[in-house]
């Protein structure tokens with residue numbers, strides 16, 4: 001991979017190997033690091049260091065590749081996602097993404113051209129977003145016990161209103177009409193609900209469908225029928241909440257939720273609420289998953305590139321480290337994943353560090369003794 005490229009340097013839009021490591025680990029995972037823009041590089045550096053810190057103890061080795069795509073790269077080259085770069089990404093076992101976006105790039109260019117295109121091309125049909133309240137974070141809602149707020153949102157990630165169906169006619173006249181159509185296929189909904197239902201089996205056995213079936217009757221009927229069938233097949237207990245009521249309950253009575261399955265846009269919105277309830281976007285992790293493993297999955301903190309604080313050493317790397325934890329779990333490294341997760345909790349419980357550097361030092365200190373002190 002990247003045969004002509006010097007180790008450590010990604011040529012424009014390409015994925016480069018980062019040099020040869022001699023390793024005696026029994027498993028190697030090829031992971032592409034796509035740091036992107038703003039705080040993306042800072043927070044994913046910490047996540048990488050955490051992964052490398054636990055790998056030897058768990059007998060695996062990461063063959064890191066790097067990919068330079070993002071806003072800066074686009075401004076310099078005009079490239080958003082060249083086909084060659086996509087093909088290189090396909091060859092990794094996973095991708096660790098920071099954040100993409102710079103203020104000078106018009107809205108939609110990187111969102112549709114890079115992030116959504118990757119989700120679609122790599123068939124990342126589940127977006128997994130845990131919301132877990134940890135000791136030491138200021139929850140938006142003071143009254144909750146830690147055990148009250150620990151749910152996972154399974155967001156459908158390739159269809160719905162994100163599919164790109166629709167258009168504009170009579171542009172720039174008073175009859176201008178813009179449509180965005182929500183696409184919901186039986187197969188697409190079913191595979192996402194199946195993933196959620198199996199996750200519910202592995203957790204509490206409780207699954208909640210969040211939708212708006214009283215208004216979106218066509219898509220709602222499809223989702224409700226599929227959820228009923230899949231939950232019955234998997235023997236999980238299914239409940240239902242309209243998306244507006246779900247927002248209220250997430251704040252007011254989050255114990256109702258364990259695994260939530262929902263469509264793309266609802267999942268986008270309620271996962272930001274879940275993040276706000278569990279300390280803020282800085283702590284929110286996500287996995288864009290291809291559960292069928294026909295290609296790599298992409299793991300990224302939910303926060304964006306935060307250009308206002310970039311380069312100042314102030315970014316909170318917790319969301320990136322927790323995303324790396326989801327990545328390790330996806331790669332089958334469950335024990336290592338649990339150590340990263342526990343390290344974040346331990347650092348927080350001891351008092352939240354104020355800088356990215358302090359975070360890194362504290363995390364690596366925790367990981368030196370197995371994630372919990």
Ligand code: IPM
Pocket residue numbers: 111112115116268302
């Ligand atoms: C997210 C983001 C993206 C989304 C944007 C940047 C395309 O908000 O990952 O939640 O809407 O999915």
Ligand code: MN
Pocket residue numbers: 268269272
């Ligand atoms: Mn979002």
